[in-house]
Amino acid sequence: MKQYYIKPRQTQEAVKRRINYDEDRDAMRLAGYLLMLQRQGKISVYSHIPHETYTKSWNVKRKNKLKGVRAGVPDYIIVINDKVIFLELKREKGGVVSKDQIEWLAATDNKITISTVAKGYQAAKDFIDRIIERNEN
Numbered sequence: 001m002k003q004y005y006i007k008p009r010q011t012q013e014a015v016k017r018r019i020n021y022d023e024d025r026d027a028m029r030l031a032g033y034l035l036m037l038q039r040q041g042k043i044s045v046y047s048h049i050p051h052e053t054y055t056k057s058w059n060v061k062r063k064n065k066l067k068g069v070r071a072g073v074p075d076y077i078i079v080i081n082d083k084v085i086f087l088e089l090k091r092e093k094g095g096v097v098s099k100d101q102i103e104w105l106a107a108t109d110n111k112i113t114i115s116t117v118a119k120g121y122q123a124a125k126d127f128i129d130r131i132i133e134r135n136e137n
Contacts (some may be wrong), residue, residue: 022091026121027075030089033125034078042132044079051075072100074108074115078128082137084113085128092120 017115027048034046045098051073055061074086086108095103097117117125123133 014024021087023095026091027089029121030076033121034076037128037132041130042080043128044081046076046078048076049073069075070100072098072104073103074101074104076124080128080131082112083131083135085131086113086115087116087124087127088115089121089124090119092123092131095119 031046031048032041035044039048074088076085076087076089078087079086086105088097088105090097105115105117114126116127116128
C-alpha cells in the first residue's frame, strides 16, 4: 500500500478552503432567499457588504482605509418596512464574532434597527422570518 505525505500547510489550506466554502454557500443561499422575499414584497431591499476584499497590497489597504472601509461592519443590510436589520452571518461551526463586529452590532441595535449574529443559513432565515411575521401582525 502506497503512503502519501501531506504537508501541514496543504492541510491548513484545504481546511481554509472548506471553511470559505461553508460561508460562501450559506451567503449564497441567504441571498437567494432574500431575493425571493423581495419579489414577494415581504422585504424592501437588501445587500451583502463585500468584505471579501483581502489583499496583500499595502496600497490597496491604504486606499480602502482612506475611503472609510472599517472592520466589523455586518455582512447584510436588510430593510423590512420600517425596520433595518444588520445581520452578521457566521458558519454554523466555529464562526467567531470579532470585537469590532460586537461593537458594530451593539451600536446598531435599537428601536429602529435590529442587529444579530446568525450561525448559518437556517438561523438567518428563521430570524428574518420572525421579523417579517411580527411586521405582518
